[in-house]
Amino acid sequence: MLYDTYDHDTLYAALERRDPAFEGRAYVAVTSTGIFCRLTCPARNPKSENCRFFETVGECIEAGFRPCKRCRPLAKAAEGDPGVTKLMAAFEAEPERRWTEADIVALGLDPSTVRRGFKRQFGMTFLEMARLSRLRDGFVTLSGGGRVIDAQLDAGFDSPSGFRAAFARLLGQSPRSFTGGELLKADWIDSPIGALVAVSDRTHLHLLEFVDRKALPRELKKLREAAPGGIGIGRLPPTEQIAAELAGFFAGEGARFETPLAYHGSPFTREVWLELQRIPAGETRSYGDLAKAIGRPSATRAVARANGANQIAIAIPCHRVIGADGSLTGYGGGLWRKRKLIDLEQSYATKGKEKRHVPGNQGPDLLGAAS
Incomplete structure (x- = not known):
């Protein structure tokens, strides 16, 4: 990953001097404008705190940024x-x-x-x-x-x-259907590995998924049908909190997530999700390991299904589960994202930044015991 080689200060210094050595190797995305540029862009440099750095043009676009019309990063790539x-x-x-x-x-x-x-x-x-x-x-x-x-x-x-x-x-409903009084609100969160949709009520986060995940429309439909008033558009406090925690996570500050989560699933499924959150960042487990950890050593396949049913990406770290032989296994967000997440968290462990978080209180379950 980019931050395994260069930290934010190094990349920002390269941006300040418009270093041609970084041409095609890194791009800067400016959160205050929604634009991404080559590091050699002749435009006035943005503030450091408004900059995010990516390895590829594709990552900038997936994170929701638009190409600069002055330095034309798409044309160069x-x-x-x-x-x-x-x-x-x-x-x-x-x-x-x-x-x-x-x-x-x-x-x-x-x-x-x-x-x-x-x-x-x-x-x-x-x-x-x-x-x-x-x-x-x-x-x-x-x-x-x-x-x-x-x-x-x-x-x-x-x-x-x-x-x-x-x-x-994307959301499974027309924008004209929004009334403004919906219990749940959806919003867009940019990240270095792609944009996510977050759905929250005023106290808990109910969903966090990459926008290109095929299961997203189905998951949103289940939430919409279960929640009084359906899903609207907007940013409530849990979404603000998870967005800030994700920004710190990708900035190399640590892997601690404390946003209150709502768990929609059967008691068994929730048990698996809670156990996932007990895996320290920088470590991985197999499905068999998880089954043993919850006292159900013969339930490996059921554990795998529960892992795949997770609809809160990263904060419930299903990406930390790998095959018994050490190989990467299926991940709804794509194996390339799984590899990047594991690599990032392993760098935390190496640098001593891993912070273990034991899940707290569970949120409201609008879907009852449906798995």
């Missing part, structure tokens, strides 16, 4: 692949456009070739990049109390139906 370069130029000219494969073909490009090129350069397809960039703008507008029409325009959707459809795919 696309060099060497004519098809990617051509499509990125078109994207920079019309970032608000609702891009389709037909548009790619109209530019004289082969969709499958471009798809492979983008995956290689950015870790995502072009259409995924365009969708994330546009949808985030609309989400932020709604979270700030903006009107649906303003969110639609900020997201670059020409038609209300297109915006509602995209929003519905």
